Amino acid sequence: MLRLKKLVKTYKTGDQALKSIDLDVPKGQVLALIGPSGAGKSTMIRCINRLVEPTSGEILLDDVDLSKLGSGALRKARREMGMIFQEYALVERLTVMENVLSGRLGYVGFWRSFLRKYPQSDVDEAFRLLDRVGLLHMADKRADELSGGQRQRVGICRALIQNPKLLLVDEPTASLDPKTSRQIMRLITELCQERGLAAIINIHDVALAQMFVPRVVGLRFGEIVYDGLPTGLTPDKLTEIYGEEDWEATIEKVDDEDEIEAAE
Amino acid sequence: MSHRELDDMLGTKWRKPRFVPNPYLRWTLTVGFIAYLIAAYMTIDVNWARVYEGLDRGAQFVLAFTKPDFVSRAGDIWSGLLESVVMTVAASVVGILISIPIGLGAARNIAPMPIYLICRGIVAISRALQEIIVAILLVAIFGFGPLAGFLTLSFATIGFLSKLLAEDIESMDKVQAEAIRASGARWMQWINYGVQPQVMPRLVGLSMYRIDINFRESAILGLVGAGGIGATLNTAFDRYEYDTAAAILLLIIGIVMALEYLSGIIRARVQ
Numbered sequence: 001m002l003r004l005k006k007l008v009k010t011y012k013t014g015d016q017a018l019k020s021i022d023l024d025v026p027k028g029q030v031l032a033l034i035g036p037s038g039a040g041k042s043t044m045i046r047c048i049n050r051l052v053e054p055t056s057g058e059i060l061l062d063d064v065d066l067s068k069l070g071s072g073a074l075r076k077a078r079r080e081m082g083m084i085f086q087e088y089a090l091v092e093r094l095t096v097m098e099n100v101l102s103g104r105l106g107y108v109g110f111w112r113s114f115l116r117k118y119p120q121s122d123v124d125e126a127f128r129l130l131d132r133v134g135l136l137h138m139a140d141k142r143a144d145e146l147s148g149g150q151r152q153r154v155g156i157c158r159a160l161i162q163n164p165k166l167l168l169v170d171e172p173t174a175s176l177d178p179k180t181s182r183q184i185m186r187l188i189t190e191l192c193q194e195r196g197l198a199a200i201i202n203i204h205d206v207a208l209a210q211m212f213v214p215r216v217v218g219l220r221f222g223e224i225v226y227d228g229l230p231t232g233l234t235p236d237k238l239t240e241i242y243g244e245e246d247w248e249a250t251i252e253k254v255d256d257e258d259e260i261e262a263a264e
Numbered sequence: 265m266s267h268r269e270l271d272d273m274l275g276t277k278w279r280k281p282r283f284v285p286n287p288y289l290r291w292t293l294t295v296g297f298i299a300y301l302i303a304a305y306m307t308i309d310v311n312w313a314r315v316y317e318g319l320d321r322g323a324q325f326v327l328a329f330t331k332p333d334f335v336s337r338a339g340d341i342w343s344g345l346l347e348s349v350v351m352t353v354a355a356s357v358v359g360i361l362i363s364i365p366i367g368l369g370a371a372r373n374i375a376p377m378p379i380y381l382i383c384r385g386i387v388a389i390s391r392a393l394q395e396i397i398v399a400i401l402l403v404a405i406f407g408f409g410p411l412a413g414f415l416t417l418s419f420a421t422i423g424f425l426s427k428l429l430a431e432d433i434e435s436m437d438k439v440q441a442e443a444i445r446a447s448g449a450r451w452m453q454w455i456n457y458g459v460q461p462q463v464m465p466r467l468v469g470l471s472m473y474r475i476d477i478n479f480r481e482s483a484i485l486g487l488v489g490a491g492g493i494g495a496t497l498n499t500a501f502d503r504y505e506y507d508t509a510a511a512i513l514l515l516i517i518g519i520v521m522a523l524e525y526l527s528g529i530i531r532a533r534v535q
Contacts, residue, residue, distance in 0.1 A: 106448025
């Protein structure tokens, strides 16, 4: 469904963030993108919906090359891709409901959105999503009154109300505590399953990625160095992705945590 | 290896690196500045005899504040104040409305280069020309009266508000705006959802502050014939009616303080 062909991003400074990335994401597949800071994970996700302009290569979403779209067509294409951000990126001075409904901006005209008069179907869907993530009672609170985990749930609702085919998720758990991180990861993967959504999840917590996704792609210096099952991430592979370190603890911890998870 | 270096450093004094590292340059700058300062003060020519005479008039003026006369020129004061308030409100509303699009255009992170340059140019012109100079010019064009004052204040508001609004937009949180853009929003929707909520409290605060400034300026503009309470104040000074002048000044102080209080309340509400 999503296909990256020879995607290259070179920044003005000359830094090659992405060196000819080829990647194929079938419909409904959730994959985790791991790699050290500066490996190009964020750049890759932002190239897909062109918040960052790719230098060359093709981005095919259902056979439409996103890299060649004009601004009007790009806006339409962006509706198909929901994005979830590291620091939640909610508009802090807007209410929870306004934040969720802002996911519909690509579908409603300016005056409707300006006067906050969204179609009833959108409003109902917003209520449904907020209820699904357990935040219906917070609908009229301002976003900056929420805790981190709650904000990220609102961020998830905002992405889903777009009715996307694909979720682009940029470090969803980076500013959350371990327990909330898992809840958020579980929520994202569950929702993807419920709706048959594909997702690319940038994540630097390897153990967390292994716990929740069926496919892991490892990025290093802008190149894909691993693509496979989470169980295939051996210490050698992790060294290849991140550099020399003692990986036994990381990998063992995963097993332990799974048992605790099962016991709960 | 690193221990070798550490041993060399242990026991040596540490101090913050100097702002100007070169000692010759540093001392030249310091001594030069002090010499200039002394020379500058020496050129100020004070005529102490004149100051002594003036003390008397100053005292009269200050004493007038103990018995301000609101009554004998009540009609003039009232019509002057009214004119000032009308000028202030009209100029602030027009100025703020024009400032918003110019402020958007003058923010480097949201405006394309040509628009940015044009808007920054407008801001620069408006800020370079002091109110009094603009007022003198406009009085020459439109004649005496509040129209010239109204136009002057609107013009000055644009320079002030657009610049500060643009700076606030430039320092906004990029990711919040990015998230709105990622949803497929149009440009106007992006401004309305991604940018406006972030800069609104500051815009409201600055607008209130500008209303306050515009009122004070309207008292000055009267001195060059641009209408308002300033004209009444000027007349009072010309007639040596210090008690009436004191009354007018007290009213201006009162109104400015009331505006300050009001803007405090409003700013707290929009935070």
